[in-house]
Amino acid sequence: MSSENTHTDTFPFGPAKPVYLNFIEKSFQKQIAYKFEYFVGVLNGLLFIFVFTSLWNAIYAGADTLEGSPFTRSQMISYAVFAMLFRISMTMEDNEIGRKIRTGAISMDFIKPVSYPLMLFSEAIGQTLFHWFTRVIPLSIISLLAFDAVMPQAPSAYVLTAIAWVLGYSILYIINFGFSLLAFWFTEVFSFQLMKFGLFTLFSGGIVPIDFFPDFAKPLIALIPFQYILYVPTSIFIGHIQGAEAIRLLLIQAVWVFTLGFICWRVWKAAQKKLIIQGG
């Protein structure tokens, strides 16, 4: 063995990295440990896209338009594909705090001199990057080939969608984080999680675009943040929402990010005070 090798053996580290960047990197790396879960995830995504595109095809029954639908068949298929891809791109661990509080493992995080919310957020970003590279991109390619999804032409659609995706992702992250903070007050948070899951499934636009809800419901849905998670980015991406309306929705998204972020930050402050670590 060369002397260089011996050296790397005694000090096998690279240069020091900034802490949150390091969290992102390690979280990414962590995902690789679960190869099986990864393949299941890809297959699952493919299955869902197949089911939903088939469903819409059946509903449109070969016609190009549908009574009462603002979407053409091709738009609808694109919506189904990209809403599902965006949804997959936003897969995140949504109750880590609850689990850690129940087991007391949170104590090991709290003895570290870092901002806990930022640490969790960095880990979520690492996870998301991993999902993009390993699920979203391959699934996008397959979907474009296998289903009739259409990519937008205008570069502006990509820019607006990127912004809408980041804001939508942030809204979802903050909602998840906020709900998981409830574990500081309640030992059993399952019912809250279920409620969140229900609201998300119905009103995020991941399965059914908000356009299909009855007219009286739309203004109510606009009052809660869920449609800004998937409906807005997907609609912008497929060109269903454009121009000034798209900008207006981006602004509303930003307002939600700040409002929810502020609420969560206050709740977090209170949660820290409330802190009781379970177990010996």
Added chain:
Amino acid sequence: MMSDDNSIIRVNNLSRHFTVADGKSGFIGSIQNLFSRRYTTKKAVDDISFSIAKGDFVGYVGENGAGKSTTIKMLTGILVPTSGKIVVAGNVPHINRAQNARNIGVVFGQRTQLWWDLPVLESFDLLRSIFRVPEDDFKRNFEELSETLELGPLLKVPVRKLSLGQRMRCDLTAALLHNPRILFLDEPTIGLDIIAKDYVRKFLKMVNKERETTIILTTHDMDDIEALCSRIIILDQGKIAYDGSTEKLKIDYVREKAIEIELHEDDTGTISIPNVKLVKSTANKKWLRFNQDDISVQEVVSQIMRERRVKDIAIHEPKVGDIIKNIYANGKAASQQTKLQKTLP
């Protein structure tokens, strides 16, 4: 107690209460619970005060549920006290939690601060970023720790695949990579085999000596205490039952001693000294017992040496563990008369 300038931890009138719901059992009971619940207050830590000097190695002991872990959690800033004051190296832990965290290293025996799915190495790399350990310090620390704890073959292994003893070695390293001034250890030897325990003890002794790290150790293994701690704090139902040096504990609580004497083969005489009881006697061996309030060890030994031809002599006293057990069992007053029966020949 001692509040000299040398102290690195100061605790004044510290209490932590937990509210526990007394649920009624059974079907009717659980419905009643929905409407009214009685709560009782558990005083896990009850008005304790102490201060710890730089470089001390303190054994923090007590029975299950005595309040040891609760105290450690408050000292590390992850639990808010109900009342009282704590200052750890200039910080109030639960208020300046992050600041405090930079000064301390923590090992909770039943938990790990390593990242479960990552190789040990990657956890160390994260800790380096978290604590912003300067390059040179990190290199020196890592090399020293991984050599003494023989981490070489473990570094590439994911934490979840380590055995308990292996994981503990890695956790100890993790707690020390940033060269903390204080090390909190809550049952670090739990579940380790004798060899691993010995290993960890030697290591901790070295850390305390060479790095001058202040160490607070919680354990149920009295051999840990005897081997390591210069000072003992005994907690009994949230209150301090004893606080003093390990030596002083013996002097305070154990007045009785035993001496075992082996005489030369041709010396068949007996021993008779006032206030000293001859417990057992064979041709060449004698077992004596006496109370130090009546006669000193020195007097007994010198008298024997004058009268008989001694081949070997051994002085016995009870182990710290037995004294502590006695304090748990009988409270403070009763333990003054700690008897030797259990440990002495």
